[in-house]
Amino acid sequence: MSEKGIANKLLLLPSSLVIGAFVIVPCALVLLASLASISDSEGWVFALDLSNFARFFSWFYIERALFSIGLCMMVVVISLLLAYPFAYFLSGFSAKVKNIWLIYILAQLTLSEVLIAFSWQILLSRKSGLSNILVSLGLFDKPFAMTPSATGVLLGLVYLVIPFMILLLYPAFSRMDKSLVEAARTLGASPLRSFFTVVVPTTKSAIISSSVTVFVLTLGAVIVPQVLGAPKHWTLSVLIMDQAVFNSNVPFASALAVVLLLLSGGVIGTIFFLGKGKTA
Template sequence: MTNNKSLPQYLTLIPSSVMIGIFFMIPFALILAASVAVQTPEGDFNYGFDLAHFERFLTWFYIERALFSAGICALIAALSLLIAFPFTYMLTRFNERAKTLWLIYILAQLSLSEVLIAFSWQVLFSRTAGIGNILEFVGIVEKSFAMAPSAGAVIAALVYLAVPFAILLLYPALSRMDRSLIEAARTLGTSTIGTFFKIVIPVNRSALVSSSVTIFVLTLGAIIVPQVLGKPEHWTLSVLITDQAIFNFNLPFASALAVVLLILSGSVVAAVMKFGGEK
């Protein structure tokens, strides 16, 4: 009887499963096939089985780019949550009108494309119209200076891109948190800061883990921000994939790098969920 009642629930999964199969599994299968294709002298490729593109990845330059990509995305995830978690916690304590206005403002930020964010921050970090010019005007520095291209500019712009996502991911868990736990801790003499670290953070650990994974994957696929605000040594693996596919017309190698990027993100997600999830 239970199986008959649950059958309609399984049927509702069919449309989404078909969509995933069409828009993810089939393109991934084509990319996987292209990654082991045999490249011709004319620059084209024929489907076959050649691991030369993966062997090319196993050089220090591309390995270092992969490690750099993972490291900078992990740093951005940590910084984003460091900003978003206290802000979201305070946001849940506002009245309904204030919460609604803030959420509308955050959702409006999500409408900004990565291209617009990248070039806006490029202006902000420029020598003639950016922060350096303002610092010169108020007398903090003697001469204006450009802050981009640099790794700091890439990190700042990607954190700006990621924080609204982090807030919206954390908001449901923090808004549903049992406030009696906080009241009990305060009654027992725990300070406000102590309550935040001993109660609020541990209770919302799963939300923090899932949000960090989402931000990591989101920023790992960023292309425009590292390319516009960073030097070549600050380019992530996603930028190199675009460079190989569009500018060098080397689709097999770009596909191999894409497979490596997917394995990298999947490995990080699996590791975080295994060792950072609920005990």
């Protein structure tokens, strides 16, 4: 048995080294760097300096953080409303149709954020965009550019996360006991009524966990806000990248990353804590 124990440890050794060196150490470095001081000669030196966090607590960055949270919450609500019925119908499709849809949704889900941003840039442009359709419907006089704008960012982000929302909700529907809906219908409930009184309540925990996941996912988007929005529409993730790559201010980028980590970790933690408290 002890021989087996050693064999197992040997088996896990390479993976442990990789995870130690490339997950734990890098994350620890971010924490350390967030407390570093900026020095003129060496770029930055490790210290116990809270000035990077102090800089975050200025109205400019607080406003950016609040904007990011508000934007992500709107994206979650809209994508949930759009995707929820589809995920429900998807679970009822025949195996073949379902597989085709799943393949397409996965293909769109993994499509680069750069390409999603590009396609919405075209859709929202003056020359060949959606505004031309609005003009031909007689709603506007002449086509107009819809970017950069907060609406543009919102539209791009919702499109980006819709496939995730569908795939996160879908397992709950596939597990749902469909005879419950039939029972409600036999007892005289209308389709809409049975949907809201049977289907929605039984998938409540899936709604919560999918929303949280999509919230964190949206918080991580870096390209859509840059391509479809002006700098005033940038989210925390974009600011982190901007500080690290284009301003070479790694300590401040790290402090912002710690804030983002606490924010996303906090949201995940709170929701799951609340969820657990209710079921217990």
